[in-house]
Structures are given as C-alpha cells and as structure tokens.
Amino acid sequence: MIVFSMTHKNENIIVQTKHFYQTWDINNFIEGFQLKIINKTKFCIQLEIIGIDSAIINSLRRIIISESPSFAFENIYIFNNSSILNDNIIAQRLALIPIKADPRSMKFKKKNCFGNQFNTIVYILKTVNLSTDNHFCKRIYSKNLKISKHGSIIPFQSKTYYTNFQKNNIKISHLDLLIAKIKPKQKLFMELHAIKGYGYMHNKFSPITTAWFSYYSSIFFIKNLNYLKKNIFTYKKNLFIKKNINKTKTQKLSSLFFHDNYFTNLMKISNIFKVTQKNSNIKRKIILFITSKLLVL
Incomplete structure (x- = not known):
C-alpha cells in the first residue's frame, strides 16, 4: 500500500492534512519514479530516488550489503x-x-x-x-x-x-x-x-562498508499568516515553524507569533504523514518557511 496526501483547498495556506490508501499500480509508479546520481567517486556513490516506498529502498540497501558477490x-x-x-x-x-x-x-x-x-x-x-x-x-x-x-x-x-x-x-x-x-x-x-x-x-x-538512506524534508510556504493564526488549533499538531529567511523583516513578526505556547519548543518535529509504512519507523519532517514577501498582514 502506498500513502497519498491531499492538499488543503483553501488558497491561504498550503498544507497536507488528509490521507487515504490506494493499491500499488505500475503506471503510477513509472510516472512518479525518478533516479538521479548526485555524486559518484571511486569508493562512494550517492543516489537520489523519488517516488518509491521506503520498504523497497531498504530492501535494495540490504541486497547491496548481503547479496553482492x-x-x-x-x-x-x-x-x-x-x-x-x-x-x-x-x-x-x-x-x-x-x-x-x-x-x-x-x-x-x-x-x-x-x-x-x-x-x-x-x-x-x-x-x-x-x-x-x-x-x-x-x-x-x-x-x-x-x-x-x-x-x-x-x-x-x-x-x-x-x-x-x-x-x-x-x-x-x-x-x-x-x-x-x-x-x-x-x-x-x-x-x-x-x-x-x-x-x-x-x-x-561484503563489498561495501555501509549503505544508508534518509528522507528529504517536505517544505511548504505559508501564504497568509493571519489565516494560520486563526486556525492554529487545527494545524498546531502538524507544524514545525522555522524562523527565518529574512531576519530584519521578520523580527517583529517572530516576536508576535513565536511566543505562542504551542511553539515554545521550536525543535519539536511532528509527523504529518503518521508513518504508514509497516516496515519503517522513520518519520518525515515538515518545515514551514515564513517569507515576508508572501505575507498578507
């Protein structure tokens, strides 16, 4: 089973909230799968794989370690x-x-x-x-x-x-x-x-010393901060706010917004995807960047 996320319909904020399950389909896999070699040296290779379940990636990792002659x-x-x-x-x-x-x-x-x-x-x-x-x-x-x-x-x-x-x-x-x-x-x-x-x-x-994989962070941009503040109780469990891109323009904004009790611990990472893979306990990290150019105050 592969997890898909639906995007919130409101234009003021872009955040994924709902989830549903769908059976695996080869056509969807071919359409979304991407493989790119980021770095390759004599003794090391780094790959970027998109559109595949973590269980399959972990299987490839184990095969490389234990079943390569x-x-x-x-x-x-x-x-x-x-x-x-x-x-x-x-x-x-x-x-x-x-x-x-x-x-x-x-x-x-x-x-x-x-x-x-x-x-x-x-x-x-x-x-x-x-x-x-x-x-x-x-x-x-x-x-x-x-x-x-x-x-x-x-x-x-x-x-x-x-x-x-x-x-x-x-x-x-x-x-x-x-x-x-x-x-x-x-x-x-x-x-x-x-x-x-x-x-x-x-x-x-074993031909290699180690093989490991990690997730990329999912990044979303807030279009309207006022809308987020009004609906803070809806999204507070799934957000991790990272301050900031432009310190001079967002300093006042940060002092008004980040004093909220829900964000006292800025290093707390919530799992919006709720880890639906049975064979993996790795959590995804959701980061919301506040940009002064997109804010409507």
Whole structure:
C-alpha cells in the first residue's frame, strides 16, 4: 500500500492534512519514479530516488550489503610467523583486506573442489626484517602481498598457471593497510587463498562498508499568516515553524507569533504523514518557511 496526501483547498495556506490508501499500480509508479546520481567517486556513490516506498529502498540497501558477490581471503596457510602477533590475529586482519576483481570472471568454489584459476586467487606474503638496529620495526602493509603466478606451493592445492589478463585485473584495493610490525630478524611467510562469496555468508565478503538512506524534508510556504493564526488549533499538531529567511523583516513578526505556547519548543518535529509504512519507523519532517514577501498582514 502506498500513502497519498491531499492538499488543503483553501488558497491561504498550503498544507497536507488528509490521507487515504490506494493499491500499488505500475503506471503510477513509472510516472512518479525518478533516479538521479548526485555524486559518484571511486569508493562512494550517492543516489537520489523519488517516488518509491521506503520498504523497497531498504530492501535494495540490504541486497547491496548481503547479496553482492566479492572476494576475500578464506584460507591462510602460515609457514613462519615470528612476530609478536598470534597466527589467528594476523589471519583475521588479512581476511578483511579488500580485493579488487570482477566477480563475473571467477566461479564459486565448491566445498569438495580443488582450487584452480577459475575459483581461487593465490597471494604470497614473504618478508623479513634485516635491520641491525634493534629499535627499528619494519611495517608490513597490504602492498607487500604479491599474487602467485603459478598458483599454490602447497600439495593438493592450486597448481594452475594464472594468465596475464587475470593478474592485471586482480589487485588489492588499498595498498596502505597495516598488517603487522616486525622487529629485526623476525619473519613472515604465508600463503593466502581468496574465493568468491556473499555478505550473508560472512561479513568479509561484503563489498561495501555501509549503505544508508534518509528522507528529504517536505517544505511548504505559508501564504497568509493571519489565516494560520486563526486556525492554529487545527494545524498546531502538524507544524514545525522555522524562523527565518529574512531576519530584519521578520523580527517583529517572530516576536508576535513565536511566543505562542504551542511553539515554545521550536525543535519539536511532528509527523504529518503518521508513518504508514509497516516496515519503517522513520518519520518525515515538515518545515514551514515564513517569507515576508508572501505575507498578507
């Protein structure tokens, strides 16, 4: 069900007061639906969607978070770790490193299937601190991870040759992520296997950090302030007055009008739409701007 609002017939004030329900219709949806990209960068996109129910928007948000495929390190084989961090701590840090790869170019790895160039990405981390200064700690970043051209070095694992196309299109998204610090003579040697998965399987497979949506404010302009003052008892529950656009011209008006007991708390926001969606508790905000040019005193 979609909620529609009727506009008050009186010409002195524009405010939505009555509500009724109407079944969903594809023609009405196509006529009122609008989608616009406001901002798009390498790691962020901001959309403006008009004419759609909040339940559908929330469904899209949840789909983006949990049902968009991406790659993450699933199996980490540690051969040498002489750092202060335990193996499980390093494994957890490595699992959250984002991998940039086209999910369409790889397949899902089955439970009892060996890794190959079509379902597994193999990385190698091999580094040592050769410094003679005992106080020097070498920082290990995500840029130190190198893709293994010939697959895994572990028996019964991936031994397939990776093509140049696959190598050039598989990268670590952020190269400055700190993994660990090692002191002189300490070593890190491990092999990492990345597979494709969904966010509902594990949070490490979620391709985005957050997805959220919010409402725009509904703005109405008062044409006749005297009419509003006479009918204050009718609209007092549904109005949130915001003073002001032109402070010099509306200062006297504000002192006469805003002293009313009904508007002592100017930050109180009333919900004129009464939140009719069953799956959403987000309230809409109604703001009435008083403009001196439109006032009839």
